[in-house]
Amino acid sequence: MAETDKTPEDSGEDAPKKSSKLPLILGLVLALAGGGGGFFAVQAGLLGGAEEGADEPAEVEEAEALPDLAFVPMETLVVNLPAGAQADHLLFTAQLEVEPAHAEEVANLMPRIVDVLNGYLRAVKLSELEDPTALIRLRAQMLRRVQVVVGEGRVKDILIMEFVLN
Known part of the structure; x- marks a missing residue:
């Protein structure tokens, strides 16, 4: 029973195991790819961000002339x-x-x-x-x-x- 009750001090393990940074890096890369893909989709008009004829300048209504004061x-x-x-x-x-x-x-x-x-x-x-x-x-x-x-x-x-x- 003495062997099963060993503490980390007895076994020589001083520091806890460090976790991997792979999930953090993978999440960051996927977020950047998703943001870039979303931007492209909106600019290309795939998601309705740009309307047809948006390249043409909108007709400007002439404002009513101000009264002479x-x-x-x-x-x-x-x-x-x-x-x-x-x-x-x-x-x-x-x-x-x-x-x-x-x-x-x-x-x-x-x-x-x-x-x-x-x-x-x-x-x-x-x-x-x-x-x-x-x-x-x-x-x-x-x-x-x-x-x-x-x-x-x-x-x-x-x-x-x-x-x-x-």
Whole structure:
């Protein structure tokens, strides 16, 4: 019985047997061959990766021409906010989107536009200025006031470039 109970120390085997690297190398070679074969099959059109007529350039649809517009810049308005507000000033800069034929007329009326917007922004409640969702309503109100000053059909939109409470 003593012979069957031998330990590796008794038999002289100090290190365990090392496994073969053949399965690892074989797996790597097969993976590379499979990847190369898949790439070839897709490029050759065998697996539907390439469509017939893919060599021909696709017809480009001509984009619709952009409308003819002009933008009239406004000077930056600085509005003092009442005491107790989180900020001291409102910085407001915008551009007016107009028909090119009316750009000069609108630019000539800029002092009136600035006056109307300055008066409106000073009259707006502080809670509305601080509400992040109120900008859409304020923009619509300002556009309507500008359209009243310059006349219908001259100003299409007001683009707010800067609306900063600091």
